[in-house]
Amino acid sequence: xxxxxxxxxxxxxxxxxxxxxxxxxxxxxxxxxxxxxxxxxxxxxxxxxxxxxxxxxxxxxxxxxxxxxxxxxxxxxxxxxxxxxxxxxxxxxxxxxxxxxxxxxxxxxxxxxxxxxxxxxxxxxxxxxxxxxxxxxxxxxxxxxxxxxxxxxxxxxxxxxxxxxxxxxxxxxxxxxxxxxxxxxxxxxxxxxxxxxxxxxxxxxxxxxxxxxxxxxxxxxxxxxxxxxxxxxxxxxxxxxxxxxxxxxxxxxxxxxxxxxxxxxxxxxxxxxxxxxxxxxxxxxxxxxxxxxxxxxxxxx
Numbered sequence: 001x002x003x004x005x006x007x008x009x010x011x012x013x014x015x016x017x018x019x020x021x022x023x024x025x026x027x028x029x030x031x032x033x034x035x036x037x038x039x040x041x042x043x044x045x046x047x048x049x050x051x052x053x054x055x056x057x058x059x060x061x062x063x064x065x066x067x068x069x070x071x072x073x074x075x076x077x078x079x080x081x082x083x084x085x086x087x088x089x090x091x092x093x094x095x096x097x098x099x100x101x102x103x104x105x106x107x108x109x110x111x112x113x114x115x116x117x118x119x120x121x122x123x124x125x126x127x128x129x130x131x132x133x134x135x136x137x138x139x140x141x142x143x144x145x146x147x148x149x150x151x152x153x154x155x156x157x158x159x160x161x162x163x164x165x166x167x168x169x170x171x172x173x174x175x176x177x178x179x180x181x182x183x184x185x186x187x188x189x190x191x192x193x194x195x196x197x198x199x200x201x202x203x204x205x206x207x208x209x210x211x212x213x214x215x216x217x218x219x220x221x222x223x224x225x226x227x228x229x230x231x232x233x234x235x236x237x238x239x240x241x242x243x244x245x246x247x248x249x250x251x252x253x254x255x256x257x258x259x260x261x262x263x264x265x266x267x268x269x270x271x272x273x274x275x276x277x278x279x280x281x282x283x284x285x286x287x288x289x290x291x292x293x294x295x296x297x298x299x300x301x
Contacts, residue, residue, distance in 0.1 A: 046249040053253025053282065060278020061271065063155060070151050074273025077144025082269050084139070085132050092128050096121040127196045133217055133262050134188040137224045138181035140272060145174055148276050152228045155280040164233050173231060180227060180237040184220055191216045218255025219244065221262070225279035226286070233287055243286045254282055 064071040100120045107113040141148055156163035195213050199205040223244055230240050244251050258275055262268040 049247060049249035050253035052285070053250040053255070054257060055253075056278045056282045056285070057254050057258060057275070058278070059281055060155075060276070061274035063158075063277040064274040067154075070154065070277075071273050073147055074144070074151065074276070075269060077140050077147065078269035078272040080143055081136055081140040082266065085136055089125075089128060089132060092125060096124050100124060123196060123199055126199075127192050129263075130192050130195070130213055130217065131185075131189060133259060133268075134192075134220050134224075135185050136262070136268060137221055137272075137275075138185060141224060141228065141276075142174070142178055142181060145177055148228050149173070149232075151273065151276055152280040153232065155277045156229070156232075156284070159281070159284070176231060177227070181224065183237060184223060188216070188220045214256055214259055215252060217259040217262075218252055218257075219248075220255075221259050222251045222255035222279065222282070225275050226283040228276060229280040229283035230287070233283070235287065247286060250282070250285070254278065 064074065097117065100117045104113075104117060104120065107116055110116060153163040192213075195209050195216070198209045198212075201209070223240060226244070227237070227240060230243075235243070258271070261271060
C-alpha cells in the first residue's frame with residue numbers, strides 16, 4: 001500500500017498572503033495565490049504609496065480641468081494671496097542686508113564681514129521663502145474658504161454620490177481653519193529655524209538640508225490642503241497629523257512634487273484648485289471614504 005505524501009509547504013523565507021474567507025474564495029484557490037518575500041513587501045508598500053500620492057495630485061488637476069467653472073473661481077483667492085506675498089518677499093529682498101547688518105554688530109571689524117553677512121542675508125531670504133510656501137496655502141485657504149469648502153464637497157459627491165458634513169456653522173469652521181493654520185505655521189516655523197541653523201553645517205547644509213526642507217514643506221502643505229476635507233469629517237488637527245504620519249510616503253508622494261512646483265509663484269496659483277481636489281481624494285484614502293469616525297471629533301459652536 002502506498003503511503004500518503006505530505007502536502008508541500010512553502011519555504012521558510014516566503015510569506016503566504018493572508019486568506020480571507022469572506023471573499024468567497026476556496027481554500028485551494030487561496031493556496032495557489034502567489035507568495036511574496038517579506039522584504040519585498042516591506043519595500044513595495046512605501047513605493048506604492050509614493051506613486052499613489054502622486055496619482056492623487058494628478059487626478060486632482062484632471063478633475064478641475066474637467067470642471068472648468070471650479071478652476072476659474074479657484075484662481076481668485078490664490079491671485080490675491082500671490083500679490084501680498086510677492087510684495088512681502090520683494091520688501092525683504094531690499095531690506096535683508098540692513099537687517100542682517102543690524103543683527104550682527106560683532107562682525108563690524110571682520111575682514112570677511114561682507115561675505116558673512118551676504119551669506120546670512122541669502123539664508124534669511126530662503127527661510128522667508130520656505131515660510132511663504134507653507135503659509136501661502138494656509139492664507140489662500142482662509143481667503144477662499146467658502147469656495148474651497150464647496151469644491152471639496154463637490155469632489156466627494158462626484159466620487160461617492162454624497163459628502164460628509166461637519167454640522168458646524170460657517171463661522172465656526174472658519175475659526176477652526178484659522179486656529180489650526182496658525183498652529184501648523186508655528187510647527188513649520190520651528191522646523192524652518194532648525195533647518196536654517198543646520199544650513200551652516202559644511203556639506204550637509206548644502207545637500208541634505210535642502211532635501212529635508214522640501215520634505216517638511218511637502219508634509220505641511222498636504223496637511224493644510226487635506227484639512228478642508230478632514231474638517232468636514234470632524235477630524236481635528238491632532239488626529240489629522242496622526243493620520244498623515246501613518247502614511248508618510250503617501251503624503252510625500254503628494255506633497256513633495258507640489259512643494260517643488262509651488263516654488264514658482266504663479267504656478268502655485270494655477271495648481272491650487274486641483275491641489276484641493278486631489279487633497280480631498282487623499283483625505284478619502286486616509287479616512288476610508290465617508291464612514292470614518294474620528295477619535296476626537298471637532299467640537300461644535
